[in-house]
Amino acid sequence: MGIFENAGFEVKKYPYFSKEKFDVDFDAMYDFIATLPSQSIILLHPCCHNPTGADLSPEQWDRLTALLKEKGHIPFLDIAYQGMGKGFDEDAYAIRKMEAEGLSFIVSQSFSKIFSLYGERVGTLSVVCANKEEAKTVHSQLNGTIRKVYSNPPTFGATLIDIVLKDExxxxxxxxxxxxxxxxxxxxxxxxxxxxxxxxxxxxxxxxxxxxxxxxxxxxxxxxxxxxxxxxxxxxxxxxxxxxxxxxxxxxxxxxxxxxxxxxxxxxxxxx
CATH class of the missing domain: 3.90.1150.10 (Aspartate Aminotransferase, domain 1)
Structure with a gap:
């Protein structure tokens, strides 16, 4: 949340975990998100929620995806533990569902834990856009931001992952x-x-x-x-x-x- 606040965003917390049920309070979460202004950015964990460990079911992701699409919200999916929850494919359900429904959204994926490269700080930022023109604009903006912030990141960890993923x-x-x-x-x-x-x-x-x-x-x-x-x-x-x-x-x-x-x-x- 601090990252978004430092970037100048107004940050609000939505209800998520019920301490009485020890589970996701989906109805409260859904109702709160439904009240937010159109095109709000919604930070979500697709799997292995940190800190609670309580995840949405596929059916709940279906309902939430429909709401996000209806409201024109922008999901920001933070996935750091793919493969450590229900399984590698199962943990990506929310991402694939939103892509299939035609949403524009952002995915921040960390490889720190799932590749045991915590000290290398390796990850990806993916932006799913509505069309090619929008993708070109977003890509240009990202390049400009990267140039100003860190220009060229270390490549050692990324190179290791590249070697693994290019070899069957x-x-x-x-x-x-x-x-x-x-x-x-x-x-x-x-x-x-x-x-x-x-x-x-x-x-x-x-x-x-x-x-x-x-x-x-x-x-x-x-x-x-x-x-x-x-x-x-x-x-x-x-x-x-x-x-x-x-x-x-x-x-x-x-x-x-x-x-x-x-x-x-x-x-x-x-x-x-």
Missing amino acids: ELTKLWLSELEEMRARIQDMRSSLANEMKSLGIEEKEYSYITKQSGMFSFTNFSKETIIQLRENKGIYMVENGRICIAGLTKKNIPTVAAALKEAILIESSALV
């Missing part, structure tokens, strides 16, 4: 390794949920873990409880409640589950 066998290998990463994250989610179940924790307190997707889950713990977990148990998470599922291992899951149980008890006692 390397591409297959990369996709298979990405699928292994996705499967591991899902396994860690299931293992953590099963461990919490074995500790006698109510299902409603952990069922969100396996419903969410991607590297992160949203715990909804208070800042005070999160600080206690960090200082007393050595369990680290962002103070908004986001926990990194990718940081779990078979070895540390029992420790994490026990700490989460204690956190749940702390939160419950605070409500009494």
